[in-house]
Each structure stands twice: as structure tokens, then as C-alpha cells.
Amino acid sequence: MKDSFVENVNEEYLTDCMRCGFCLSACPTYLATNNDETHSPRGRIALMKAMRDGDVVWDGSVEDSFDMCLGCRACEPACPAGVQYGALIEETRIAIQQVKPKKFVEKTARKAAFDGIFADQKKMAGTVKLIQFYQKSGLQKATRKIGFLDLFPPFMKEMEGVLPAVEKKKKREKKRGNPSKTATTKVAFFTGCLMDTLFQETNRKTIEMLEWLGAEVTIPKEQQCCGALHGHSGELDKGVRNAKANIDAFDSDDYDYIVNNAGGCGAFLSEYEKHLQADSEYAEKAARFSRKMTDISSLFVKLGLNARLKELESEEAGIVTYQDSCHLRNVNKVFLEPRSLLEDAPGFEYKELIDAESCCGSAGIYNLLQPEMARRILDSKMKGVKELQPAKVVTSNPGCLMQMQVGIQREGLEKEMQAVHIVDFLHEAIHKKQKQG
Structure with a gap:
């Protein structure tokens, strides 16, 4: 394991850490474990260095420390030394995956996910068709009625309960943009894999609002x-494979922006330039791609949506609040734009959620791999939600959306509030007013 850490983990990044502790109060796992140093950014960096130097022998406790990291990168804005923690945890997971023995089931699952479902949009669509069949055939009702889902871990049962209804393929295919001949801004839309399958209605509304x-x-x-x-x-080489495919697909001077509506995707997309800077064939194209990449809230603001929202009037509908997407905030530095849109939305009073900037516990598939810690983090998040009592909890990422829906469901608050994607929230606000008009 030591040799793999030497090969993969950048020593200069490790020595940037001054052990000042500014990261501690920003780290959800450190706080959730009652200030356990091994579950803090500073503690994990110390373990990385110790592994690289051969001062610590690899065992289950070391692995637990790295596995428990959400990868939310809240420590980066808090760090006065500019430690590149995101790069370090990625490199650490590469070092582990390259030498850690894997059982057949894990090998098969990783190959199916990273070389199959998340490497080919057609395979992703096929997987989602199975979910659609499960929902539409009556199988979902049957499994719930007989209590079959009780055989699964509680969090998987909760996630099944908040899966959005999947539309039929024919309906999905029709929902594509209708370009305006008088448009002055040209946009390429990164649809995403989950967003264009499970959340394709949000994608449709994104296109409609941009037009x-x-x-x-x-x-x-x-x-x-x-x-x-x-x-x-720990499969960055395969992530780079996808990056190259996307760069080739979007490499055109025909548009001004590449826009996405999923905070987690947007952060990685914006870092294509970093991941491909040493690639002679793709470095320049990757830099151009990253420069054009923008989040949907940022583009809405640039296109003047705030002013359009202020023109609308509506009856008071309650409080709206916002749960940050960690990567959108900590990597892309986007947090003012979505709040400004919610403040200008008709009919709602915007109020800040307590610790809105802290992770909700979703973190990609973290809530499936680390359900106990994800639950503790979500429970803490829901304390703030219950205190605020909003009618709408708005998010900018599909994982965050489902996580907050689970929290609302777990607390029995479904009749009092909803978790919604920011595009869906804004589209509804505008659509309601247009109907009234």
C-alpha cells in the first residue's frame, strides 16, 4: 500500500497542510463523530502522509477514515493555505483501489457501474427502463404491500420511496429544445445521466426556461x-475517458455557454481542464470546455431572470429556503445566484436555512455506501428545516433533492413542505402567474 501512496498521492499537496485546524468546524464527519480527529480533513491528510512515508500500517481503521469522507470539499474554502483536499482524497482513493484486494461481487459491481451504466448513456437509459417497469407494472405496489422492502436496509427503502416517476420513452424523446431564430445567446445543454433519465421533466423545463x-x-x-x-x-482514469468523450461532443464555436443543472456534475465538468492539463491532445480543448461551463442559476441570472421574476405578482405561498449543493458552492463558488433568484420569486418569502452550506449527506452514492453516517448528517440538517418550517426546500442537485425528500418523509412532513429542484420551483412560479394572467 505504501508504494501505491508514493506513486499516486502528491507529496507537495500533503505538505501544504499547516495543521491549523480551520477545516475542523467545516467538516460534517468531524462534527458528527464528536470531534474525532481521524474523521477530519486535517486528520485524513496526516494519515495520507503517514501511509506515504510508511509510518502507518494499512488496516481497517485507516480505510474507515478515508471511506467516511463525504468529499464535500467544505474544508477547501475554510483553508487559509489553499490545501487541495479534493485532489488529495481522489488520489488517495486511486492509491487504495489499485492495490486493495477485491471480492468477486465488488469487482463485478464496479465494472458494471463504471464500465457500463456510467460509461454509456444507452445503458443508463436501459437501467432506468427497468425502474419504469417496476413502477408501472404494479410490481412496486405489490412489493410495498407485502413488506418485501423491509428485507432491505432502511435507507434503501427510504430512497425507493422518493424515486421520481419515470416517463415513457416516447414522451422523453419528444422533449427536446425548440431553437429560437432571434436568439442572441447560444447554449449547449449538458443533460447529465440521472437528470436526463430519472429527472427528465426538470431537463425539459430547463430548456423551456432558457428559450x-x-x-x-x-x-x-x-x-x-x-x-x-x-x-x-478511485476510478479517475475512467472519469477522464468520459471527460474526453464529452469534450469531443461539445467542442464547437457555435455556442457561448455549456450549461448544466446538477451541482455535482458541474464541479467535475469544470475541472476537466485540471484533469487533462498534461494531455497534449486534449489540454486546450479541455480548457475551452471548462471556460464555457456554467451552472443553470448563474446563466439564469445572466439572462435577466431576476428582473422577469420581479415583474410577477402572486399571493403569499409561504417560506422558501435553499440547501446548497456542496460542489456547486465549494468548487464552483456558486451560492449567491440561486439565493437571489429565490428572493425575487413571486409569492414566497426567502429565509436562510441554518447551516445551508453544510452537506446533507447525499454526496453522490455516499448515502448508500455509508448509510449510518449519512443518516446522522441528514438528521442534523432536518433540525434546521423543522425550525424554519419552509413550504419549499430548494436544491440544485438530484442527489441533494432525493436526500432532502427522504429527510422530509422520515420526519412525516410531506403534507407541510416539499423538496424541489430550483428549475422546477422557478418554472412553477412563472407558469402559475402566466395561467393567472
């Missing part, structure tokens, strides 16, 4: 999963 704001929307073919799950799971 309403005067943009011409193009959806490049051959785009794939962004590669974030690969990168966060």
Missing part, C-alpha cells in the same frame, strides 16, 4: 456521464 429567456439551446449528441462518480471512487 423563454431568449437563448437558443443545442443538445450535443454522444455526450456521456460527467465522470464524477468515477473520479470520487
Whole structure:
């Protein structure tokens, strides 16, 4: 294991850490474990260095420390030394995956996920068709009625309960952009794998709103999963494979922006430049891709949505609040834009959620791999939600959306509040007013 850490983990990044402790109060796992240093960024960096130097022998406790990390990167904005923790935890997971013995089931599952479902949009669509069959055939009702889901871990049962209804394929295929001949802003839309399957209605509304704001929307073919799950799971080489496919698909001067509506995807997409800077064939194209990448909230603001929202009037509908997508905030530095849109949305009073900047516990597939810690973090998050009592909890990422839906469901608050994607929230606010008009 030591040799793998030497090969993969950047020593200069490790020595940037001054052990000042500014990261501690920003780390959800450190706080959730009653200030256990091994579950803090500072403690994990110390373990990385000790593994690299051969001062610590690899065992289960070391592995637990790294596995418990959410990868939320909240420690980065808090760090006065600019430690690149995101790169370090990615490199650490690469070092582990390269030498850690794997059982057949794990090998098979990783191959199916990273070389199959999340490497080919067609395979992702096929997987989602199975979910659609499960929902539409009556199988879902039957399994719930007989209590079959009780055989699974509680969190998997909860996640099954908040899965969005999957639309039929024919309906999905029709929902594509209708370019405006008078558009002055040209946009390429990164649809995402989960967003364009489980949350395709949100994608449809994204396109509709962009066109309403005067943009011409193009959806490049051959785009794939962004590669974030690969990168966060020690499979960065496969994430880079996806990155190259996406760069090729979007490499055109025909549009001004590449827009996405999933915070977790957006962070990895914006770092294509970093991951491919040493690649002579892709470095320049990756830099161009990353420069054009923008989040949907940021683009809505640039296209003047705030002013359009202020023109609308509506009856008071309650409090709206916002739960940050960790990567959108900590990597892309986008947090003011979505709040400004919610503040200007008609009919709602915006109020800040307590610790909105802290992770909700979703973190990609973390809530499936580390359900106990994810639950503790979500329970803490829901204390703030219950204190605020909003009608809407708005998010900017599909994983965060489902996680907050689980929290609301677990607390029995479904009749009092909803968790919604920011695009769905804004689209509904505008659509309601247009109906009234």
C-alpha cells in the first residue's frame, strides 16, 4: 500500500497542510463523530502522509477514515493555505483501489457501474427502463404491500420511496429544445445521466426556461456521464475517458455557454481542464470546455431572470429556503445566484436555512455506501428545516433533492413542505402567474 501512496498521492499537496485546524468546524464527519480527529480533513491528510512515508500500517481503521469522507470539499474554502483536499482524497482513493484486494461481487459491481451504466448513456437509459417497469407494472405496489422492502436496509427503502416517476420513452424523446431564430445567446445543454433519465421533466423545463429567456439551446449528441462518480471512487482514469468523450461532443464555436443543472456534475465538468492539463491532445480543448461551463442559476441570472421574476405578482405561498449543493458552492463558488433568484420569486418569502452550506449527506452514492453516517448528517440538517418550517426546500442537485425528500418523509412532513429542484420551483412560479394572467 505504501508504494501505491508514493506513486499516486502528491507529496507537495500533503505538505501544504499547516495543521491549523480551520477545516475542523467545516467538516460534517468531524462534527458528527464528536470531534474525532481521524474523521477530519486535517486528520485524513496526516494519515495520507503517514501511509506515504510508511509510518502507518494499512488496516481497517485507516480505510474507515478515508471511506467516511463525504468529499464535500467544505474544508477547501475554510483553508487559509489553499490545501487541495479534493485532489488529495481522489488520489488517495486511486492509491487504495489499485492495490486493495477485491471480492468477486465488488469487482463485478464496479465494472458494471463504471464500465457500463456510467460509461454509456444507452445503458443508463436501459437501467432506468427497468425502474419504469417496476413502477408501472404494479410490481412496486405489490412489493410495498407485502413488506418485501423491509428485507432491505432502511435507507434503501427510504430512497425507493422518493424515486421520481419515470416517463415513457416516447414522451422523453419528444422533449427536446425548440431553437429560437432571434436568439442572441447560444447554449449547449449538458443533460447529465440521472437528470436526463430519472429527472427528465426538470431537463425539459430547463430548456423551456432558457428559450423563454431568449437563448437558443443545442443538445450535443454522444455526450456521456460527467465522470464524477468515477473520479470520487478511485476510478479517475475512467472519469477522464468520459471527460474526453464529452469534450469531443461539445467542442464547437457555435455556442457561448455549456450549461448544466446538477451541482455535482458541474464541479467535475469544470475541472476537466485540471484533469487533462498534461494531455497534449486534449489540454486546450479541455480548457475551452471548462471556460464555457456554467451552472443553470448563474446563466439564469445572466439572462435577466431576476428582473422577469420581479415583474410577477402572486399571493403569499409561504417560506422558501435553499440547501446548497456542496460542489456547486465549494468548487464552483456558486451560492449567491440561486439565493437571489429565490428572493425575487413571486409569492414566497426567502429565509436562510441554518447551516445551508453544510452537506446533507447525499454526496453522490455516499448515502448508500455509508448509510449510518449519512443518516446522522441528514438528521442534523432536518433540525434546521423543522425550525424554519419552509413550504419549499430548494436544491440544485438530484442527489441533494432525493436526500432532502427522504429527510422530509422520515420526519412525516410531506403534507407541510416539499423538496424541489430550483428549475422546477422557478418554472412553477412563472407558469402559475402566466395561467393567472
